[in-house]
Amino acid sequence: MKAVLATDLSAASEATIETETCLECLGRIGIEEIHLVTVIPSNVHAGMPGMDFEGRRERALERYRNVIEGAGFDVESHVVRGTPHRRIRGIAETIGASMTIVGSRGKSPLENRVIGSTARNLARTSETPLLVNRIERGVDEPEIVRKHLFQRMLYATDFSENADRAFDAFSYLRHATEEATLVHVETPKDPGLPEGEDPRQRLEELTDQLEEWGIDTRIELRQGDPADEILDVEAEYEPTTTLVGSRGHSRLRRLLLGSVSEDIVARAKGNVLLVPPRVA
Incomplete structure (x- = not known):
């Protein structure tokens, strides 16, 4: 499997x-294979006096490259x-990446309402699974908030096709996962649940699959706003990573905020x- 690891060469990326x-x-x-990617914004001009942007970034990437090669990749x-x-998205698609990884320091409540960060834009448009790696905010030498990426997973499902596709990621995550919490937030009309079907029974079927793989699993059924309830479960159990499927967006929808997956990425x-x- 290949992964794209995007870096802006900041302390957070380091x-x-x-x-x-x-x-x-x-x-x-x-x-097994990691592609380090750093992007020079198009509004930064290569001809600026004394600014060898490409050379400086290549030298910085070489140090990162040595670290990752030393880890066996x-x-x-x-x-x-x-x-x-x-x-970043274009390189991931070109090499056939299985995952794109980007660091994020998160946002303040006001900034959550603003479009612009690379992580948020990738969340809207990426065609490969996107891992948003949360970094400490407001410190000079930031560290990863939760380092064991896939050790304790929170999986949120509305039983839609996209949620099922997210669950399929456990086929490879299971090799690094020890615990999982499955959460479903009941709404007046669950998009992927036939009328009269018991959501707990569906969650128990998923639990059986994970426990066959040796993953200790618990179930949470909630009612209310899906994003708020999922984030409440995250606060309670402190998973290392929350796994969620994205519905994708129309061209117009990409200009707007508000979906459950976008809220979770941001908050x-x-x-x-x-x-x-x-x-397709």
Whole structure:
């Protein structure tokens, strides 16, 4: 399996790359090849006096490359120019990546209402599973908030096709997962649940599958606003990563905020693994 690891060469990105437990978790789920990607924004001009942007980034990536190769991965580096989320997505699709990884320091309540971060834009548009690796906010030398990426998973489902696709990720996550919490938030009309079907029974069927793989599993049934309830469960159990499926968006929908998956990406305290719809 291949992964794209996007970095802006900040202290937050360095925390993602140099945390041994994170790299170990990636190895456990079958990642063998990592593509380091850094993007020079298109509004930064190569001809600015004294500014060798490509050279400086290539030298910085070489240090990261040595760390990741030392952990046993094959590594390729990419220094590209353009809009960050578009170039990261393009490289992931070109190499056939199984996962894209991007660090995020999270947002303040006001900033949550603003479109613009690479992580949020990738959450809207990525066609490969996106791991948003949460980094400490407001410190000079940030660290990963929850280092064992897939050790304790929170899986949120509305029983839709997209949620089922996210659950399929356990086929490889199970090699690094010890515990899982399955949560379903009941709404007046569950999109993926036939009328009269018991959601607890569906969750118990998923539990049986995970426990066959040796994963200790618990169930949470909630009522209320889906994003709020899922985030309450996250606060209670403190999973290392929350796993959720994305419905995808129309061209117009990409300009708006408000979906459950986007709320979770923006507001979760820990890592988030977002699995997009199957490409037609």
